[in-house]
Amino acid sequence: MDTLHFEQILNCDDPLPQGKEIGRSREGRPILAYTIGGGPLRVSLIGGCHADEPVGPRFLDHLVRYLAGSDGAELRTAATWSVIPHVNPDGARANAAWQTPGADRYDFVQYLRHRVRELPGDDIEFGFPRGGDDPGARPENRAAWDFWRAGAPYHLHVSMHGMSVAAGPYFLVERSWWPRFGDAAASLTRAVEDAGHTLHDVERHGEKGFHRLGHGFCSRPDSRAMRRHFLDLGDRETAARFRPSSMEAVRALGGDPLTLVTEMPLFIIPGVGAELGPPDPVLTRWRERIAGWEARLRAADNAPASAAARGEEKMAAREETAVRKETTVREEMATAGLAAMPVRDQMRFQWSFIRAGLRVARESGESRAGSAG
Structure with a gap:
C-alpha cells in the first residue's frame, strides 16, 4: 500500500491548492500552510527547517497536491493533515544556485560551491517560541507556532530533514515511543535494504540529544542537550540562542505526539558505520x-x-x-566512491517513515482506547 500511494503522490499532476499565508519570512517572503482532510488522526508535517535540505519541501509539495486531489480521499479520511511545505523560503532562495528544480540527483560540486546554511542557534529547527509571547523568535517560527496551536494537539509530527553526506537513510524517533516502534523499524530496515541502500549508523552517546536506538535509528535531538553541548565548549552566546525544536514545540501543545525526523543524505559515502565510534x-x-x-x-x-x-x-x-x-x-x-542519492529514493523513504508513524500512532491510540474500555 505504501508503494502504491507513493507512486500516486509523485505522479499526481493536480494543481497545487491555494494555501493559507500564515506569515512572512525575515526577508518578507510568504510562508504557506495547508489544512487538508478531516480524519481522526491529527498529523503535522514541516519541511525546510534547514536551508540546504531541499528534498523534504519537494516531497511535501507533491503530497499536498495529492491530498487535496481526487485520489487523496483515503488519506483525507484517515487523518487531518497540517502541512507547512517550506517554512524557510529565504533559505530556498539563498540555495537556488545548486538546487535545480526537478533534479533527479544533486551535483556535489555545485553543492559545495553554493550551499548556504544558517549558523547553529539561528536555524529554524531550533528556533520555536519558548512560550506564547517570545518576540525574539524568528518570524518563520512564530508563524508555524501559531498555525500549530490552531490544530493541536497532534498525534504525529514529522520534520523533514536531510544530510549532506551519510552511508544512507537515517531515522530519528521520539525516544519514549521507541518501544512501540519496533515492528515499524524492522519494516523500514527491510525497505531500505531491499532497495539496495545501507542505513546510516553512528553512536553519539547522547551528544546533542542523539541516542542510538538501533541500527539506523536514533532519538531525535533536544534543545536542552544542544545548549549543554555549546556550554561545554565554552560558547555561552550560541547556547543561549537555542529555542525548542519543532518536535518539542508540538509536544508542548498537549497530548503525547509521536515525533519523527527524516534524515535522507543528498550524497552517499561508502564505508561509514563499520565502526560506530565516536568518532567513526x-x-x-x-x-x-x-x-x-x-x-x-x-x-x-x-x-x-x-x-x-x-x-x-x-x-x-x-x-x-x-x-x-x-x-x-x-x-x-x-x-x-561518493555518489548522489536519487531524489526519488529519498522521497520514497520519507513517505515510508510517515506511513510508519501513522500506523504506530493509530495503533497506540487504539490500544489506549481498548485499555480504557
Whole structure:
C-alpha cells in the first residue's frame, strides 16, 4: 500500500491548492500552510527547517497536491493533515544556485560551491517560541507556532530533514515511543535494504540529544542537550540562542505526539558505520576529504587573474582555473566512491517513515482506547 500511494503522490499532476499565508519570512517572503482532510488522526508535517535540505519541501509539495486531489480521499479520511511545505523560503532562495528544480540527483560540486546554511542557534529547527509571547523568535517560527496551536494537539509530527553526506537513510524517533516502534523499524530496515541502500549508523552517546536506538535509528535531538553541548565548549552566546525544536514545540501543545525526523543524505559515502565510534574513523576521513574539496573549489572560483591580464582575459583565465580544479575534484570524488542519492529514493523513504508513524500512532491510540474500555 505504501508503494502504491507513493507512486500516486509523485505522479499526481493536480494543481497545487491555494494555501493559507500564515506569515512572512525575515526577508518578507510568504510562508504557506495547508489544512487538508478531516480524519481522526491529527498529523503535522514541516519541511525546510534547514536551508540546504531541499528534498523534504519537494516531497511535501507533491503530497499536498495529492491530498487535496481526487485520489487523496483515503488519506483525507484517515487523518487531518497540517502541512507547512517550506517554512524557510529565504533559505530556498539563498540555495537556488545548486538546487535545480526537478533534479533527479544533486551535483556535489555545485553543492559545495553554493550551499548556504544558517549558523547553529539561528536555524529554524531550533528556533520555536519558548512560550506564547517570545518576540525574539524568528518570524518563520512564530508563524508555524501559531498555525500549530490552531490544530493541536497532534498525534504525529514529522520534520523533514536531510544530510549532506551519510552511508544512507537515517531515522530519528521520539525516544519514549521507541518501544512501540519496533515492528515499524524492522519494516523500514527491510525497505531500505531491499532497495539496495545501507542505513546510516553512528553512536553519539547522547551528544546533542542523539541516542542510538538501533541500527539506523536514533532519538531525535533536544534543545536542552544542544545548549549543554555549546556550554561545554565554552560558547555561552550560541547556547543561549537555542529555542525548542519543532518536535518539542508540538509536544508542548498537549497530548503525547509521536515525533519523527527524516534524515535522507543528498550524497552517499561508502564505508561509514563499520565502526560506530565516536568518532567513526571513516566518517572523520570523509569529512576531512570533503573540506579539502570545498576549499579547493572555492579558492579556484575566487582565484585572482594575472595582474597583466585585462577584463575578458582575466575572466577567461579565472574560469579556466576553476574548470581544471573542478575536473580534478570530480575525478577524485568518483574514485573515492561518493555518489548522489536519487531524489526519488529519498522521497520514497520519507513517505515510508510517515506511513510508519501513522500506523504506530493509530495503533497506540487504539490500544489506549481498548485499555480504557
